[in-house]
Amino acid sequence: MKKVGVAILGLGVVGGGTYKILTGHRDFYRKSYGVDISVEAVLELRKERALALGIEEGKIATNIEEICSNPEVDIVVEVMGGVEPAKSFALAAISAGKSVVTSNKELVCKFGHELESAAKHNHVGLFYEASCVGGVPIIRALLDNLQGNKVISLMGIINGTTNYILTRMTQDGISYSEALKEAQKLGYAEANPSSDVEGFDATYKLSILSSLCFHTKIPYTDIYREGITQISPCDVQYGKRIGYAIKLLAIGKNTEKGVEVRVHPAFVKLGHPLASVNDSFNAVYLTGDSVGEVMLYGRGAGELPTGSAIVGDVIYCATHSQHRYSPFENTEKAKPSTKFIKNFESAYYIRLSAEDKAGELSKVTSVLSRNGISVAQVVQEQDGIRGEDGKVPLIVVTHETYEDSVRRAVEAINKNGGSTTVATVIRVVS
Amino acid sequence: MKKVGVAILGLGVVGGGTYKILTGHRDFYRKSYGVDISVEAVLELRKERALALGIEEGKIATNIEEICSNPEVDIVVEVMGGVEPAKSFALAAISAGKSVVTSNKELVCKFGHELESAAKHNHVGLFYEASCVGGVPIIRALLDNLQGNKVISLMGIINGTTNYILTRMTQDGISYSEALKEAQKLGYAEANPSSDVEGFDATYKLSILSSLCFHTKIPYTDIYREGITQISPCDVQYGKRIGYAIKLLAIGKNTEKGVEVRVHPAFVKLGHPLASVNDSFNAVYLTGDSVGEVMLYGRGAGELPTGSAIVGDVIYCATHSQHRYSPFENTEKAKPSTKFIKNFESAYYIRLSAEDKAGELSKVTSVLSRNGISVAQVVQEQDGIRGEDGKVPLIVVTHETYEDSVRRAVEAINKNGGSTTVATVIRVVS
Numbered sequence A, B: 001m002k003k004v005g006v007a008i009l010g011l012g013v014v015g016g017g018t019y020k021i022l023t024g025h026r027d028f029y030r031k032s033y034g035v036d037i038s039v040e041a042v043l044e045l046r047k048e049r050a051l052a053l054g055i056e057e058g059k060i061a062t063n064i065e066e067i068c069s070n071p072e073v074d075i076v077v078e079v080m081g082g083v084e085p086a087k088s089f090a091l092a093a094i095s096a097g098k099s100v101v102t103s104n105k106e107l108v109c110k111f112g113h114e115l116e117s118a119a120k121h122n123h124v125g126l127f128y129e130a131s132c133v134g135g136v137p138i139i140r141a142l143l144d145n146l147q148g149n150k151v152i153s154l155m156g157i158i159n160g161t162t163n164y165i166l167t168r169m170t171q172d173g174i175s176y177s178e179a180l181k182e183a184q185k186l187g188y189a190e191a192n193p194s195s196d197v198e199g200f201d202a203t204y205k206l207s208i209l210s211s212l213c214f215h216t217k218i219p220y221t222d223i224y225r226e227g228i229t230q231i232s233p234c235d236v237q238y239g240k241r242i243g244y245a246i247k248l249l250a251i252g253k254n255t256e257k258g259v260e261v262r263v264h265p266a267f268v269k270l271g272h273p274l275a276s277v278n279d280s281f282n283a284v285y286l287t288g289d290s291v292g293e294v295m296l297y298g299r300g301a302g303e304l305p306t307g308s309a310i311v312g313d314v315i316y317c318a319t320h321s322q323h324r325y326s327p328f329e330n331t332e333k334a335k336p337s338t339k340f341i342k343n344f345e346s347a348y349y350i351r352l353s354a355e356d357k358a359g360e361l362s363k364v365t366s367v368l369s370r371n372g373i374s375v376a377q378v379v380q381e382q383d384g385i386r387g388e389d390g391k392v393p394l395i396v397v398t399h400e401t402y403e404d405s406v407r408r409a410v411e412a413i414n415k416n417g418g419s420t421t422v423a424t425v426i427r428v429v430s
Helices: A013-024 A026-033 A049-052 A063-068 A084-097 A103-120 A136-143 A160-172 A174-185 A200-214 A235-242 A302-320 A360-370 A403-415 B013-024 B025-035 B047-052 B064-068 B086-095 B105-122 B138-144 B158-170 B176-184 B200-214 B231-240 B303-318 B360-370 B405-417
Strands: A001-011 A035-043 A077-079 A098-104 A151-157 A244-255 A256-269 A281-289 A292-299 A345-353 A375-378 A392-398 A419-427 B001-008 B035-043 B077-078 B099-102 B152-155 B244-255 B257-267 B281-288 B292-299 B345-353 B375-379 B394-398 B422-427
Touching: A001 A013, A001 A084, A001 A302, A001 B138, A013 A026, A013 A035, A013 B405, A026 A035, A026 A302, A035 A063, A035 A302, A063 A084, A077 A084, A077 A302, A077 B281, A084 A098, A084 A103, A098 A103, A098 A302, A103 A136, A103 A200, A136 A200, A136 A292, A136 B138, A151 A200, A160 A174, A160 A235, A160 A244, A160 A281, A200 A244, A200 A256, A200 A375, A235 A244, A235 A345, A235 A419, A244 A419, A360 A375, A360 A392, A403 A419, B001 B013, B001 B064, B001 B086, B001 B231, B001 B303, B013 B025, B013 B035, B025 B303, B035 B064, B035 B303, B064 B086, B077 B086, B077 B303, B086 B099, B086 B105, B099 B105, B099 B303, B105 B200, B138 B200, B138 B292, B152 B200, B158 B176, B158 B231, B158 B244, B158 B281, B200 B244, B200 B257, B231 B244, B231 B345, B231 B422, B244 B422, B345 B405, B360 B375, B360 B394, B360 B405, B405 B422
Parallel strands: A001 A035, A001 A077, A077 A098, A256 A419, B001 B035, B001 B077, B077 B099, B257 B422
Antiparallel strands: A151 A244, A151 A281, A244 A256, A281 A292, A292 B292, A345 A392, A345 A419, A375 A392, B152 B244, B152 B281, B244 B257, B281 B292, B345 B394, B345 B422, B375 B394
16 A cells, blocks of 8 residues: 655644544545555654654654655645745755645745745645635635636635624624634634734735636735724624624635735625624635636634645645646736736725714715715614714715725715714625 | 547537537636647537537537547547436447546436446546536535545535525415426426426435545435425425525435435524525535535536536546546445434424314323424414414424434324324424
């Protein structure tokens, strides 16, 4: 039977999960896939982590050279996170002729082109299913199932931390900071939560996914990004009343006009499959020119779900002799011909802090109208929940319009000098 | 550039869609995948179909031998449906050294083991993503992404026709036969709808999917099957009121006690991701021991969605030199060690046709209790919708219990000689 040796770099949550799955299922994989996959080495400076997993001392390496020079190691699983030393370690492993499987979205997003170029040069595999949306089989689907489609758009809830926070705010009516604290207590959010709540994590994943969807590198620096820290509980509740769920969405579109990529909070119409993706669940909703709408849903993070994605890549790598790379030229920047659309189209929820007096609504609508924005819905409930300003809010939901038009209109309303000002603007997806 | 020739057997809905995608995207595939995939031949006796698609006369074959002897053909796409002549044609293609891509669930379900054995013998590929759930990337996910998991269970809405009918019954309050007529008018149901509405189609697909999930052949003849023709509009409405959506579910479970496979209508608790899969959409909800819950959602049928799955397989086959087969011994019957559980566990919705007099409920509950069935909920709304019998129904929802216990209890209630009889039993999934 073919023998394949694995080394795991980092025994944190995902590394530990990967180790457990690989060792617990070793016989299952021998029987099902005809290959004996064994963990031959781990690189983990906190030796007690390795010992707690029952790994024998002789397999605990203390530097990357030991891994690279170990002839028993065929596949290196990089689950350390962050750019360095993960990048140097992955490149060293590739140079040593090992295939690399990684869950490191930041590394793949920022330096995937370098890793891939090195992997091609060294005729080894590079796999990163686990870098995006944990256990959800999105990358394999894009590469080997939906690859006959031109992807028109993707919309994803691809960060579990923020989805947990927004779900708590929606279901329990609590504030952002209370929900964040709860998420931290449960281990869903880190002590410094900024990578998640400011949308960086989602931006890295959207960069990877949209590159695969649109067949050109989409650098994360070209992605518009807005986090969830400014979401107020009253907007969450107003949205709920008028039929929306608040989500941090990662959106990519490829139209004739160009590519549009953005991460920001959005109201999603109830009834849309993404609206009911709650708690720490993730989902990617994709439209292809042949397949139409497809949604993949599951756990976006966690020891075993992300471990499942790592192990899926490990088995694939162990049972395939042919290495395959991105279906596009993987470069640092987008193709020169790629045009990024910044002035995108969307519907908008605009909450105004208004004095309850005659003529205020008509002033607002006339500013909107001057900016070419047409109104779909106006809500002003006298018995409604009050905003942070203690006022009963005036809410306007627009039809599809342009981002720039809304920015101009908001500026004009606020400059008006009147008593009506814009409290919140949230994009709406239906 | 590598050239790969395709022949399409049958230019019905899926064959036509496949042709359109392959020809319309030929340049895209050359650029993205470095392979020139061309349709070199079609086998279609209704020549006008081929001409309508713009296929030149010289490429229209009239018998399978022309396809098999055509050296330009590398991959044969079988989209004829039914067992014969599809089976003979696929075997002939395989014998001639062509790889086969098929959307034919009945063929794969009943004779997949024969086709696979022939494919192995002839060192060609056999692909059948399109046989299950149209454009939804479930088979590739099972083979190459979730393959490190032991699948604990799968639940699917895997027949679009019945889901369309049940959605119309739920949303519009119409009867089964009205909804069926509408589905027929829209082309969602065939003139003879029995393969769909009696659950055969779902059974074929469940056989294929559960075999891949549980790593043993699950013959369709071992699957418990019940269709949707007996679903009454009043049950649909009662279910809706107490928080359930009616679905035709395909369920597979692999427990320590054995394998459980069944296709039947079921009430799915609102809030469960499957409950909001409506119209002709399909979804498979799967639980793996590592990945946890995953759901894949999309169009289960149609020209382009199913064409997308076919083309995904064609590109995969055209770009991979290594052929891979089932991750289990693909045989006619299940492994001798496989135990099928017929007396499965479930919760139940039982509607009773009862006289509105004292003591009726207690008679019923005492029969249930004697059979070890515990009651979770009782509903008797005086102003409720009446059953077909004109009576206000008494509805009992049970906790998890055994199928056999419920059958015995129903028999006992009906035999009681009293005025209370069981009108409907529907399994409940939460």
